[in-house]
Amino acid sequence: MEVQRIGVVGAGQMGSGIAQVAAQAGYEVVLLDVSEGVLARGLERIRSSLGRFLEKGRLSQEEHDQALGRIRQSLLLEDLEDADLVIEAVVEDEGAKKELFARLGALVKPEAILASNTSSIPITDLARASGRPERFIGMHFFNPVPLMRLVEVIRGQLTSDETRNAVVEVARRMGKEPVEVQDYPGFVSNRLLMPMINEAVQVLMEGVATKEAIDQVMRLGMNHPMGPLELADLIGLDTCLAIMEVLHRGLGEDKYRPSPLLRRMVQAGLLGRKTGRGFYTYDEKGNRMA
CATH class of the missing domain: 1.10.1040.10 (N-(1-d-carboxylethyl)-l-norvaline Dehydrogenase; domain 2)
Structure with missing residues (x-):
């Protein structure tokens, strides 16, 4: 499947960075969090990062403005219903992630992919909670996301080849280097x-x-x-x-x-x-x- 719309859940340091690189890559992005204050800080972080790229000549004014224009903020999980890929970047707590993925699995369209930015929690366990383990995968970005090239791609036990291929293509379009690792605690990096x-x-x-x-x-x-x-x-x-x-x-x-x-x-x-x-x-x- 071709990914065009990406949802990012969590507007903290990692989530805002993921939203930024997705928008720079041409994807329509919905950045979601539970409070307007967190969303405002996330957007300000994105503006500041894009502004530095603009000052250094790594972005044109048009590219800067287009990237910002592709990001929409939301407080409602329902605004992710039409996303092709949803990337979770919330607190590193297994219970919280499982609860979120259970809701997302029941909400997003059947062909949508769910991905976790977890830095250590086994993907197979989270995939089961989502109810769609074939369309679930780990995408572990690194901080600061706009500067770090690596993305660890972690397949769960039931992750399909189609899901893996789609996510690898998304990572490459974001300018990242996807490296596949096995689903063990901490993966390789951590x-x-x-x-x-x-x-x-x-x-x-x-x-x-x-x-x-x-x-x-x-x-x-x-x-x-x-x-x-x-x-x-x-x-x-x-x-x-x-x-x-x-x-x-x-x-x-x-x-x-x-x-x-x-x-x-x-x-x-x-x-x-x-x-x-x-x-x-x-x-x-x-x-x-x-």
């Missing part, structure tokens, strides 16, 4: 990345080094663009914890046990850039403060 971040938190908790030293070692010694604690703040400590819990529960090995410090910081509401404080402190624009 099965490798999150234990590293978790170990960095544990090293900090044990007093082996300061947060600055830990990040500097990984930047200068391993040539990483940012250190693991900086990256945790960018991703969100609550998301990191949720992924580690999925890995620990799904794979059953102690090496995936979340660090007590990570859990304690999430309990305290210190979630990183989105709350202004995590391992580091940030201003209202998300810039790190001295």
Whole structure:
């Protein structure tokens, strides 16, 4: 099937980024969330990102205006009835995702594809909740979505070839590089990345080094663009914890046990850039403060 209309559920950092790249690729987009405030912040994030592309000459004024014109905001799930593809980008909580997909599966047209941007939860489990496992797939985008080329494509046990082919084509049209991985907890990216971040938190908790030293070692010694604690703040400590819990529960090995410090910081509401404080402190624009 040819995808023309895309729905994105969740207007946070990931959802707004997905909506932006879909609109830039020429798709008609409905960006949906539960509150006008979240939608307004999501649209402002898209405007700011497109504006930077315009300033750098990566977009013409016409392309900028057309992309914005393709995005429609909504508070109503019913506005996704005619979507060809719906991409979920809500909180990394299995129960919340299953509830959403049960509603979407009963709402969207029979030929529509449902996709999850989950970073760790098994796709086969979510697909079953949707009631249409043949037309369900994982599309794991990376933050920041407009800049990161990778999309992990994860087939569930019953995902059809037609669904896989359609989603791969959509990802490529968005300018992404789709890489297929198997449906295991954390897939490839977070099965490798999150234990590293978790170990960095544990090293900090044990007093082996300061947060600055830990990040500097990984930047200068391993040539990483940012250190693991900086990256945790960018991703969100609550998301990191949720992924580690999925890995620990799904794979059953102690090496995936979340660090007590990570859990304690999430309990305290210190979630990183989105709350202004995590391992580091940030201003209202998300810039790190001295």
